Amino acid sequence: MTDSKTTAPPLSLGLGTKLSVMMFLQYAIWGAWLPFLWDFLSRYREMDGGEIGTMFAAGAVGAIIGPFVAGQVADRYFSTEKFLGFSHLIGAVLIWQLASIESYWGFLIFSLVYGLVYSPTLALTNSLAFHHLPDRDRDFGRVRLFGTLGWIVVGLGMGHWLASAHQPSGLGESEALLALAQGKADAFRLSAIIGVVMGVFCFFLPHTPPKKAYNNATFEAIGEVMVQPLITLFLIAVPVSCIHQFYFVHTDPFLSAKQLAAPAWTKAIFGAGGGGLMTVGQMSELVVLAIIPFLAKSISRKGLLAIGLIAYAGRMALFTYVDSIPMPTMVTLLSGVALHGLCFGCFIFVAFMIVDEETSADVRASAQNLFNLVIIGIGVIVGSKIAGWVAEWATVDGQMDFSRLFSVPMWSSLACLIALILFYPSRSADRGGQTA
Numbered sequence: 001m002t003d004s005k006t007t008a009p010p011l012s013l014g015l016g017t018k019l020s021v022m023m024f025l026q027y028a029i030w031g032a033w034l035p036f037l038w039d040f041l042s043r044y045r046e047m048d049g050g051e052i053g054t055m056f057a058a059g060a061v062g063a064i065i066g067p068f069v070a071g072q073v074a075d076r077y078f079s080t081e082k083f084l085g086f087s088h089l090i091g092a093v094l095i096w097q098l099a100s101i102e103s104y105w106g107f108l109i110f111s112l113v114y115g116l117v118y119s120p121t122l123a124l125t126n127s128l129a130f131h132h133l134p135d136r137d138r139d140f141g142r143v144r145l146f147g148t149l150g151w152i153v154v155g156l157g158m159g160h161w162l163a164s165a166h167q168p169s170g171l172g173e174s175e176a177l178l179a180l181a182q183g184k185a186d187a188f189r190l191s192a193i194i195g196v197v198m199g200v201f202c203f204f205l206p207h208t209p210p211k212k213a214y215n216n217a218t219f220e221a222i223g224e225v226m227v228q229p230l231i232t233l234f235l236i237a238v239p240v241s242c243i244h245q246f247y248f249v250h251t252d253p254f255l256s257a258k259q260l261a262a263p264a265w266t267k268a269i270f271g272a273g274g275g276g277l278m279t280v281g282q283m284s285e286l287v288v289l290a291i292i293p294f295l296a297k298s299i300s301r302k303g304l305l306a307i308g309l310i311a312y313a314g315r316m317a318l319f320t321y322v323d324s325i326p327m328p329t330m331v332t333l334l335s336g337v338a339l340h341g342l343c344f345g346c347f348i349f350v351a352f353m354i355v356d357e358e359t360s361a362d363v364r365a366s367a368q369n370l371f372n373l374v375i376i377g378i379g380v381i382v383g384s385k386i387a388g389w390v391a392e393w394a395t396v397d398g399q400m401d402f403s404r405l406f407s408v409p410m411w412s413s414l415a416c417l418i419a420l421i422l423f424y425p426s427r428s429a430d431r432g433g434q435t436a
Contacts, residue, residue, distance in 0.1 A: 008135035016143065018205055019129050023147035025198035026125050029088070029118070031151030031282075032158065032191035033095070035275040036184040039253045041107075043181035051104060053388025056249065058108050059115035060380035064373055079209050080128045084121055085202035091117045092195030099188040123372035128208050130356050130368075138293050144349065145289040152282040154194070158187055159276020163267055177256060180272055229301075230358050232424045233351055234374055239416050240347060241379020242386055243312055243409040247340070249387040251278055254319065254402050255333065262330045277333070281340025288345030301354055302424050308347025309417040315339040316410035320403050348375060
């Protein structure tokens with residue numbers, strides 16, 4: 001790993017451009033459909049909360065398998081860029097089918113297989129970037145923010161596409177929401193097109209060869225994460241990833257309903273549906289990721305993680321009490337969405353940095369996949385099921401009580417903050433004693 005106390009060479013324009021485009025496409029693929037999935041399945045495919053929770057969970061199974069297959073392959077046998085290329089080409093074929101599959105079991109099986117192919121690529125793009133960047137703290141933020149930019153571009157694009165192609169005039173509220181949900185099938189087609197572009201592009205990424213070793217990288221990585229501060233980070237990350245998933249499951253339909261009575265400027269800027277409005281969170285994420293290199297020099301890793309957890313609680317509090325806060329409704333909601341930048345940047349992004357700092361060079365791809373297992377594997381599976389159950393609990397007389405719904409992740413975020421304060425060490429115990 002790069003010693004942050006020495007002066008690393010500057011990031012070259014060519015390398016920076018390739019890694020930035022990689023991140024843009026990687027997250028555009030995901031951002032094209034994820035914010036819209038709950039509304040598409042519930043309103044258009046007419047699945048209940050439990051069935052949709054299972055669907056989200058099936059897509060996350062790949063993050064469970066990833067550390068034991070993708071991480072091992074990339075660390076030991078197969079160059080990372082080629083593994084990414086083949087994975088994205090296969091994934092594009094699979095996700096195109098989700099736009100037209102009508103049966104519950106058909107959608108579930110394709111979601112499961114797609115998750116097995118796509119999920120491991122999230123951690124492998126991180127490990128590839130870490131492998132080539134001259135200075136992790138200085139350079140990773142400016143590269144990774146292009147992933148956020150990709151999410152913003154496809155979110156706004158889908159919002160305006162829905163407004164122009166799937167919002168005919170003269171519809172009542174229920175008809176308008178149904179038309180939006182039906183149009184969200186196009187999100188899967190958009191994701192597939194971007195996936196083909198990404199698959200081809202990956203073969204032109206910097207060569208990232210496997211390490212020539214014969215021990216199992218995954219098991220070695222497991223041994224390294226069983227010590228402080230990683231053990232506490234991994235344990236807290238499970239409920240945090242559940243809270244993170246809760247946001248992506250329920251915010252789109254919440255904002256879609258609120259937008260129907262919102263000022264016309266919201267649709268003019270963000271398009272129709274909650275997905276466009278949710279890009280405000282990614283816009284704030286751009287800002288946070290841009291300043292992380294500066295914050296990381298003056299704020300401890302523990303302090304940054306705490307800021308992220310406070311933001312998680314604050315976001316859910318604004319959603320919970322939106323009708324009681326003396327501000328315009330849309331201002332309150334967009335303020336809550338904007339806190340996503342601090343949630344992601346100060347907790348999840350910083351956590352990936354900590355994993356890279358606290359593991360040895362020959363198992364980092366596997367260690368990143370292990371953390372990926374927590375964030376988009378265990379957390380998504382458990383979080384999706386909880387989100388489904390809580391949605392059923394929060395439905396009163398056939399109507400969703402969003403205040404009741406969002407109060408659950410609000411209190412959970414505060415519990416995670418207390419656990420961080422009590423159990424996360426202030427300094428690393430096993431990697432030279434650097435600030436944690």
